[in-house]
Amino acid sequence: MKRENDVPIYFTDIYHASEKSFKDYGAFNISLIADLPLFIDPFLLFQSNKAEYQALHKSIVNYLSYLRDLSHRGTISLGRLQSLFFFSEVKQTYLGFSEIGNSGRGLGQKFALALNRHLISLFTSFGKETITQGTHLEKLSLISPGVGKDMISDFTTNLIKEYLCEYTQNYCLKNIESKYLAKVNVPRVKFNYELGVWISKTYFLPIYNHDYVLLTPKDILTKQENWINRDDFYDSFYEIINARPNHQLRAELNEYLKKVLSKRPTEKEKDVAVEDFIKNHPELIDLYIRIKEEKGELATRRSAVYVSESETLYIKQFSELRNYLFQNTLFYQTAVSSEQETLQRITYLKDAIENKGCWKLLYKDGKPLRKEEDIHIMFRLVWYGTTFDVSREVNDGRGPADYKVSMGLDKTVIEFKLANNSHLKQNLQNQLELYKKASDAQVGFKVIVYFTNLELAKVQHVLKELGMLKDPKVILIDARNKLSASKVR
Template identity: 50%
Template sequence: MKIYFTDFFNVEVETLENYGAFNISLINDLPLFIDPFLLFGNKKKEYQNLHDDIIKYLTFLKGKAETGRNRKHQVQSWYLFPEVKQNWFGYSKVGNKGSGLGKKFGDAFSSSIHIVFDDLGKEVVNQTSHLEKAGLFEIGVGKDNISDFTTNLIKQFLLEYTEKFSLENIETKFLRKVYVEKVFFDYKFERWMPKEYTLPYIYGDYVMLTPRDLLTKDDNWINSKDLRGNFTGILTGIPNEQLRHEVFNYYFQVLPKVEENKKNSQKEISTAIHKTIKQFPEIIKYYIKIKEENKEGAKSISESKVEEVETLFISQVQNFVELLSNTKFYKIPAKSSYAEALDRIVYLKKVIEDNDGYRLFYIGGVPIKREEDLQIIYRLTWFASDFDVNRETNNGRGPVDYAVSKGSKDKTLIEFKLASNSKLKQNLENQVEVYEKANNTNKSIKVILYFDIIEYNKVVAILKELKLNKSPNIILIDAGRKVSASNVK
């Protein structure tokens, strides 16, 4: 069964691991991204040079922004990049296609870069600039933007990294010469330049590998959530006593007064923090210094997060697919999209409930909490179908988990949900029916995964209330931990 890079290109997993690359899925994006701090904090000189190159480009952008000339042209040329979908990382709605860095990002970043990076190019000893700083200001630059920007700025390294591995380890029949746009920046001509590479090729496009030690999940090491979540702790660590007093004083002044034994709302706290940072932007420098001093922590946490992704979306999915292979799951004869989808879900249910398939949905003994993870898992196990399966197809009315179709006239929508979802009732009542109209189909299947009796009772109560308890297209799957048969008395 082919799911991962090593499967499609006949490479030994150990060979790829020894090279240091992550074994990406070529079915669906996995929820990882490149953290630029892992370039800065790594002992490899090559990585440190890449971080320096990023800062060099930011310095160039800042200098141009300060002149204020041809701003619209600059944004088009220097800030806008397509998503590097070929690395198969991110949170794409369909396969591996994301939105990239568009005009909104370009306008936000270019108009504020001289403010955010006010000391760029003027750093003193033991002071370093970081691209992630842009995500600490509320200027419309988020973690996805930081990751996409980083990937584009080090694309030449990633392409060379992939080409070297490919030429040494992949059969030539799987390779192709590819002309890649926007590979490196020519400072003399002030434009991004293309270059040709020999790369793995599939689905009409090249594939790009990424070193495992550059990846993380959820948040960059330097991130806004962390800054605001530990705000008073960061203020306490400011060594300048006078500045520390002034910052605390200002913060408590802008924080609304509340009655005794009551607390400020999270919104009030966030607003006060934002005002304080705006008044004392040097707070960010102290925060970044704290993060810089814990490089090993960044490395350790990122490794742990990558291992979690590998466990859930590679190791456990492979075991699950092996279980499915022992059933008729991948041998269901061609029939209507609804019949095949329903048959397959019945097999999924049996394997999960009766053949230890429930283990797929646990990390460290704790059940998965994100529906996005459940949807990726489903996509990775469904790949062998001869039907066109598009994850979260968007036809103008919002994304649905999967559209399974055999031509334009035979389409079934599949909605996967966790019983713990607080909006489950609303979803069952309205959501799929709206999607059906948008996708020109009247067939849908709703699959609800529950982990304990409390969640089961909640779902049953909702279904009874909505008079859906006898609906044949609503499938409940028990993913609760099972007692070993040998322990049953």
């Protein structure tokens, strides 16, 4: 029987690292095949009892304070803005579940301009707060739509890249054979305040696909949203107002809303009104952050649960599926065309889930997966060893398809859907054909995963309405909880 390492996907597989040493070190066992949806939350640095993390958070605040002072001196040239405010995604961490491979969008002009603008106006007291216990980069996400966890995490990762390089080097020099390491000159790892420029440094780091790899400690990672985030802030807005003894502020808010809102305002109108009010009362941001600081221990506990669940699902359970396919099927034999390759792998996956007990691997704590993102990760992680290019969420002009399998001009696209998707009919009717045309693909498959009898009935009804019940390119995967053979009557 083949060993698990014969299908290397995770860091410990590829570099033959001891799982015990890795666990003791506290790093997350990343996949080098597909990014995983975890993010660095800067609040976890602030909240930590570790002096090294607190120092990292202080270094982030120092850099932002430097940018604030620079912004207040006058207009910053585009070149200077690009040098100090623009950052590439640190794709070498293999985190964040980027749109294509492990290369995300990074922090471009939108983020840079928003940061520069708010450092000049709303955040003039940045680094000198009196209401909150500390200073927080996440302030930017509270006031700027579109600046979400990915941008906050990317910015944080860039500002602590020196630490991540040293953290990775320290582990690898002690625990990994030197043949897997190379001397790498890593750009933009440390900021020289005297010269006002980012400088590079050299490290011994593991290499994969002609690029270096970085490890990240588990205790600064989270899933879902950052502890301080825009949605939570707006959900808590009226609670924050009503909890304060400032009657004048509440009266001012009520008067403002009467003035700007129609008699029957939409939710969007309310959000815009609240956003404008916050801009005139930035102290509300600090009041919200103070509340989040007071509950900071919950952030640490919550993130630990998220990381543990991710390890169980993405590493343990999806590894079991990968190993079953490798040891018991021809899943990892490459076919002669992208259509054959795709159909063969979908078919083996379908059989493993429906007939070989692998349906259990699509459940967490007895509950089925409810995020299509998790199904996408599962498919990419088990798709290993192919000579075809497998690209996730390829946007060729008409929106992103879940996957494109290609070799030169031979292309096939795949759309994965959960049966409980509220837009299932619309997606089946329109999306795949658009993606095929945009990608110049010859073939497209629609794969639908269902977990209950009710979901199956819904899918069959939709397919019947669309005349697709017998379409060979529409493949259903039955992930219902199966009774053991002894219990079936």
